Amino acid sequence: MGDHRFKVGQSVNYASGPRSQAGSSGVYKITQLLPPEGEERQYRIKRADEPHERVAKETDLKRVV
Secondary structure, three states: OOOOOOOOOOEEEEOOOOOOOOOOOEEEEEEEEEEEEOOEEEEEEEOOOOOOEEEEEHHHEEEOO
């Protein structure tokens, strides 16, 4: 799984897609690298103020600057 752009523990901005819940965008921490789904790399992410984790595609994530 060395092709992932982000690493576990890294903070990222998540831009939720059109089918996601409103208000789910924001800064998240990468908690796990997941196997790709087709050509799309995936991550498990968590926001500090939420009790659950989400699965996000790499194209929905941007580096926090």
